[in-house]
Amino acid sequence: xxxxxxxxxxxxxxxxxxxxxxxxxxxxxxxxxxxxxxxxxxxxxxxxxxxxxxxxxxxxxxxxxxxxx
Numbered sequence: 001x002x003x004x005x006x007x008x009x010x011x012x013x014x015x016x017x018x019x020x021x022x023x024x025x026x027x028x029x030x031x032x033x034x035x036x037x038x039x040x041x042x043x044x045x046x047x048x049x050x051x052x053x054x055x056x057x058x059x060x061x062x063x064x065x066x067x068x069x
Contacts, residue, residue, distance in 0.1 A: 018043075044068070 005014040012028045023046065027037040041049070048067045055063055 002015055002017040004012050007013045015026045015028065017024045017026070019040070021043060022040050023043045024038055024040045030037045045067055048065045051065055
């Protein structure tokens with residue numbers, strides 16, 4: 001499965017992909033020496049990642065989030 005987040009003009013901005021036990025996020029229109037910028041992480045981090053992004057979006061102070069088992 002993959003989900004594409006598009007810019008207002010309809011071009012791709014981020015692609016999120018399910019890769020078995022891992023999840024990846026690819027940034028479009030960015031590269032590093034000709035290679036796409038892609039982050040991969042264990043899918044068990046998703047709830048903590050959502051919490052962290054929500055805190056950043058709300059402008060909260062620094063925090064440490066413990067992942068669930």
